[in-house]
Amino acid sequence: MNDVLADIEKEVKENPVVIYMKGTPRFPMCGFSAATVEVLNEVGVPFKAVDILTEADKREGVKAYTNWPTIPQVFVGGQFVGGCDIVRELHAKGELAPMIRNAADRR
Amino acid sequence: MVDPQEVQRCLEAAFPGARILVANPAGDGEHLEVQVVSPAFTGRGLVDQHRMVYAALGDLMPRIHALQLRTEAQVEGAR
Numbered sequence: 413m414n415d416v417l418a419d420i421e422k423e424v425k426e427n428p429v430v431i432y433m434k435g436t437p438r439f440p441m442c443g444f445s446a447a448t449v450e451v452l453n454e455v456g457v458p459f460k461a462v463d464i465l466t467e468a469d470k471r472e473g474v475k476a477y478t479n480w481p482t483i484p485q486v487f488v489g490g491q492f493v494g495g496c497d498i499v500r501e502l503h504a505k506g507e508l509a510p511m512i513r514n515a516a517d518r519r
Numbered sequence: 520m521v522d523p524q525e526v527q528r529c530l531e532a533a534f535p536g537a538r539i540l541v542a543n544p545a546g547d548g549e550h551l552e553v554q555v556v557s558p559a560f561t562g563r564g565l566v567d568q569h570r571m572v573y574a575a576l577g578d579l580m581p582r583i584h585a586l587q588l589r590t591e592a593q594v595e596g597a598r
Contacts, residue, residue, distance in 0.1 A: 439559065496587075
């Protein structure tokens with residue numbers, strides 16, 4: 413488990429935007445993952461997607477890392493931002509895009 | 520699968536005085552939409568607010584297939 417947590421930490425710190433999801437952005441396997449990818453696509457900044465159905469150890473790993481019970485999970489600038497509902501809400505309030513652009517610009 | 524009323528009672532116990540809505544739009548007890556407006560959320564970020572709801576749901580959480588959650592801090596004195 414420690415290795416997985418270290419992998420996740422590295423992943424979220426090295427990429428401005430990371431989503432842990434079921435399936436891939438092109439073929440999401442869950443409605444919540446699909447809706448979250450749609451929001452990220454609207455923001456338009458490239459993001460890294462990790463398919464927890466393929467990388468199965470990360471399924472429980474990311475839940476333990478964030479103490480958050482559900483997938484998808486979105487990280488911006490190394491920080492856990494939330495799941496589908498929070499990401500959608502931040503986008504609706506106009507707060508998500510600036511957060512993501514900030515993180516992308518810091519690279 | 521859960522009884523939406525069980526979810527309602529559980530949240531009412533955990534968040535006294537909150538406005539709580541539990542919807543079961545598919546009627547299957549698997550896909551729930553929950554809204555909690557509580558003064559307990561004041562000063563906390565959305566991640567913390569959602570964590571508080573997940574914690575309150577406890578053993579009910581794994582029995583819900585999909586939970587759509589919306590939380591809001593209730594302004595003092597407002598109804």
